[in-house]
Amino acid sequence: MKDDRRIYEHPVLKFERGKRLSFYLDGKPMEGYENETIAAALHANGIKTLGFSPKLKRPRGFFCGIGKCSSCLMRVDGYPNERTCILPLKEGMKVEVQEGRGRAEIRGRERKGKVERRSTDFLIVGSGPAGLSAAAEATNMGFKTLLVDENPSVGGQLIKQTHRFFGSEREYAGTRGIDIPARLLGECAEKLLEIEKQASVFGFYPEGIAIEKRDRIELVEAKKVIVTTGAQENYLLFENNDLPGVYGAGGVQTLMNVYGVLPGKKALMIGSGNVGLIVAYQLLQAGVEVEALVEIMDHIGGYQVHAAKLLRQGVPILLNHTIIRALGDECVEGAVIKDIKSGEEQTLALDLICVAVGLSPSIQLLKQAGCRSAYIPELGGEVVLHDENYKTDAGIFVSGDGSAIEEASSAMIEGRIAAISAALELGEIEGAVEKRRELREELRSLRSCRRGEKILKGEEKLLEVYNER
Template identity: 50%
Template sequence: MRSVECVIIGGGPAGLMAAKSLLEAGVRVLLIDRERQLGGQLIKQTHKFFGAKEQYAKMRGFDIAKELIKPIENHPLLEVLLGTHVVACYDGNIVSTYDQHQYQEFQAEKIILATGASEKYLAFENNDLPQIMGAGAIQTLMNVHGVLPAQEVVMIGSGNIGLIVSYQLLQAGVKVKAVIEASDTIGGYNVHASKLRRLGVPIMTNSTIAKGIGTEVLEAVEIVSLIDGSKTIIPCDTCCIAVGLSPSYQLAGMLGVETAYIPELGGEVVLLNEFYQSSHPDLYVIGDAGGIEEASSAMMEGALCGQYVARSLSKEVDESLISDYLYQLTELRNGPYGQKTMAGHLKMKEVNHAG
């Protein structure tokens, strides 16, 4: 079994920035991703990002991924394993991987979990009909593999993901028949909703999907009003579910870390201190794996966590850099859209103190 100083599981924005930070501090890093390409969610994002210029605002997601990869590419202290799943983490900081040819085990001084999130699903009649799928699947087909996934789509969920993927579908020539939202307000940014409305896509609030209709494959969806119970049948060949994400923290669970249910962070999350350290002192969690937020904050968490881990490995770190990253992260969360995350972190602090 090989020994490594730090294993980063997941090469999305959080993992890539953590790698950069650690490498700059002189830590040997093994970066593992199950995909054949680094970048995580970013490689599927064809739209321009919001935020601050330090986090590449106004650039398209896939271009941001290239910018994050550049500074670590071919670094002598970095080893990257792609197409490699981390299938387990065991006592003694053992990280077990599988790459379709072999299993391998690594013994790590420190482990950073940056595994992102998985999509939530909905319970409704016939939800297993072919062509009912998550927004992530649609994006992967369309933006990574260049496959047109549908002709006529009904989108369930008006958060940013539902709105952005609807827009991307329209750009690909797909008709978006409606966006359905259970709450009485649109969940995502108004700028995304307005773009859809200008293109004639109705956004039906106070509504949800009651059932999928079809025998072999989806042919229509039944939408029910949550106000008066009235039903509308919308013919479509695809229904896309975009009702939120859950942190992918399961590998941390194998190490017996403490978790808590904090809805503001996406559901069950690993309890972390201010250094992104879990109740297992060698396991750190960053990005969406630690709580659902955005790529911009995932990058800053990665940058900070890299510094904290380097410091815990007795490497010299630049304290002014830490202050700068902390400032940038606070600025990102100070806006109206950061309030939910801040509330979630406050709850985590309370649970940590109570425990």
């Protein structure tokens, strides 16, 4: 597989790809590795078009890379609408490009007939920085904890963060994001922690909390629930924005940093927030040329230190610029960008447009559970209301990007505060109140910067709406 689009040399990452597997795309044999998802393996084989839209038959490709956007749906082993970005590759798999909605066939998904029940002290939904930190606190306080994640690996978005973290030492400042999940897992009391991967919590029912696994449904009874479902990438309106090759920044990170697959050869980055700046630099590290980074505002949104790294590598950061059109028929072949001050347009030849225009909290599960929400732009949009202990009015706790778009360091602290607060409702715990006070202090100091002010203002608004009722 010499001609493939995999990354074999990387300044930070080593890819452990596992066993080589063969699979089929529309009957054509292809090769991939056991530690890849279907979408990653296809991309490595140069396949970007995964399906066609039902009505207009527009090509559809990869976008979010974390099972949230439904852009990568394909038919796998006869089953339509599989999210190929989170479904691991298996030997002999038959993958088909899906045209339209997919056929319903007379064949059963193998499921055990009975719904199984289980119980736990803590149920934590999502294994990102907030979820893992909450699990560490909960298990160390002696609570049996079930940690559920719909992705194939634990760690949420940490598993693709190759940069070193800022912030405080307790939140692993100076450590690369990719190394944090193992450290947090190491903090957990192992005997009390159960982890379910590739499992989705899909509803809070009168009968219990329902989890879907590939072969069955389980009903969980939990004394306390913490939801840390993270965020989903915002989209941007421009002509042809649905062409394969227009990928979310997080999706691009998944391809190149988790699976070691090149998302493209030449890229345009949209957005100069920290995500845009960091991912643009990571593209360079992976060997992708970054033609330009466009930012519609008149200033850079993220930290200067990240921007400086890009500028040193000669990547132009074009302020007052935006994308107005993607070019190409079946996938991206170029982009037209525009200077919004002068009106001047420029055409760039490239095969990757990376969208980094912010995130929105994934609050669907919490809304299903009956939590109230409000639109608070400072916190990333529609957010679930909670008190200062991160407790929602449905009694469920929330933390991390799922409660407000901030960063991994604050997510870790919030996860701990939520876990301690939930635990305190079950009884007194020595030193817990004091620890929570310290964590709150840490969070305050983390937010004592320009960006933190915005969050603080948002939190204030949130508490105000929360207390309105």
